[in-house]
Amino acid sequence: MVRTRARAGTPSSTMAGVSTSAARHTPGLRHVAGIVVAVAFWVVTIAMADPTVDVKEPLAGWVTAQDARSYYGLNLSDLYAGRSDWNTIGAYPYSPAFAQLVYPLDQLPWPAFVAVWTALLIGAVYLLTGPELFLVGLVVGAMEIAGGNISLLLTLAIVAGFRWPWTWAFVLLTKITPGVGLLWFALRREWRQLAIALGATAGVVVVSFLVLPDAWRDWIDLLQANTGKGGTWAAVPIPLIVRGPIGVALIAWGAFRNQRWTVPVGTMLCLPALWYGSLSMLLGVIPLTTPEERSRAWARVTGPLRRLGRAG
Numbered sequence: 001m002v003r004t005r006a007r008a009g010t011p012s013s014t015m016a017g018v019s020t021s022a023a024r025h026t027p028g029l030r031h032v033a034g035i036v037v038a039v040a041f042w043v044v045t046i047a048m049a050d051p052t053v054d055v056k057e058p059l060a061g062w063v064t065a066q067d068a069r070s071y072y073g074l075n076l077s078d079l080y081a082g083r084s085d086w087n088t089i090g091a092y093p094y095s096p097a098f099a100q101l102v103y104p105l106d107q108l109p110w111p112a113f114v115a116v117w118t119a120l121l122i123g124a125v126y127l128l129t130g131p132e133l134f135l136v137g138l139v140v141g142a143m144e145i146a147g148g149n150i151s152l153l154l155t156l157a158i159v160a161g162f163r164w165p166w167t168w169a170f171v172l173l174t175k176i177t178p179g180v181g182l183l184w185f186a187l188r189r190e191w192r193q194l195a196i197a198l199g200a201t202a203g204v205v206v207v208s209f210l211v212l213p214d215a216w217r218d219w220i221d222l223l224q225a226n227t228g229k230g231g232t233w234a235a236v237p238i239p240l241i242v243r244g245p246i247g248v249a250l251i252a253w254g255a256f257r258n259q260r261w262t263v264p265v266g267t268m269l270c271l272p273a274l275w276y277g278s279l280s281m282l283l284g285v286i287p288l289t290t291p292e293e294r295s296r297a298w299a300r301v302t303g304p305l306r307r308l309g310r311a312g
Helices: 029-047 067-071 096-106 110-129 134-140 142-147 151-160 165-172 177-187 191-211 213-226 240-257 262-269 276-288 291-311
Strands: none
Touching (some): 029 110, 029 134, 067 096, 096 110, 096 191, 096 213, 110 134, 110 151, 110 276, 134 142, 142 151, 142 276, 151 165, 151 177, 151 262, 151 276, 165 177, 165 191, 177 191, 177 240, 177 262, 240 262
């Protein structure tokens, strides 16, 4: 169990969002139900991961792991050939470093690759929610798990980054724009954490560039060619130029108020395209808040609705 570093005025929370004493209890019904659902979801995702189905249009076919196709069949010697349009299925818009990271999985047959990848995403949900909220996490993250994108892994890296800032390298070398979350360290003058995050990223870039220098040049060209592109029908139709400033403002507000939950929410708003599955990044709020804080927030949100209901 991973525990985020406690600070004055903030809860000493775990990545699983539960106390050590609770973790020692016999698994409850919700925990068991979550595990059963997770296993069933895992099996269905593997069974329906047909890489030949075209999913360019809504309801074009019932298929899973369509986004995971972007990380499969990578050719490190010509990484971006035929994969440079980031709005097409199978496009690879991330850095060469991420390709090198997942390349060993690429050697597996497609069903085995999907099995491992889906297990990683389900594991990320478990680490973010803990056993008691695991079932809720699976519901919230269902679209993302089924599709196979990396938003849940991004969320895990962002939450873990409060304790291990080097995990921000994963964010900066994949989706890039959510790296705006590093403003948290800058605004709070936590220079050591910021230096670790940027230094780790630079170190990965240097090592990767020494191995694949041409791929890094191609990646820069790809980013330039895709700058300003929005998402498809599968994305929330709000452009980054609108969402981004809101996300930055939220992170800045949170930094001054010591509200860590604003970082995963703000970075989600700063994604290049806010895919509907990426809304699962809201699960990052759970390990960064206490149950009491979440209850109070829920009461503030639902209170006016209840009053309207009684008035009607």
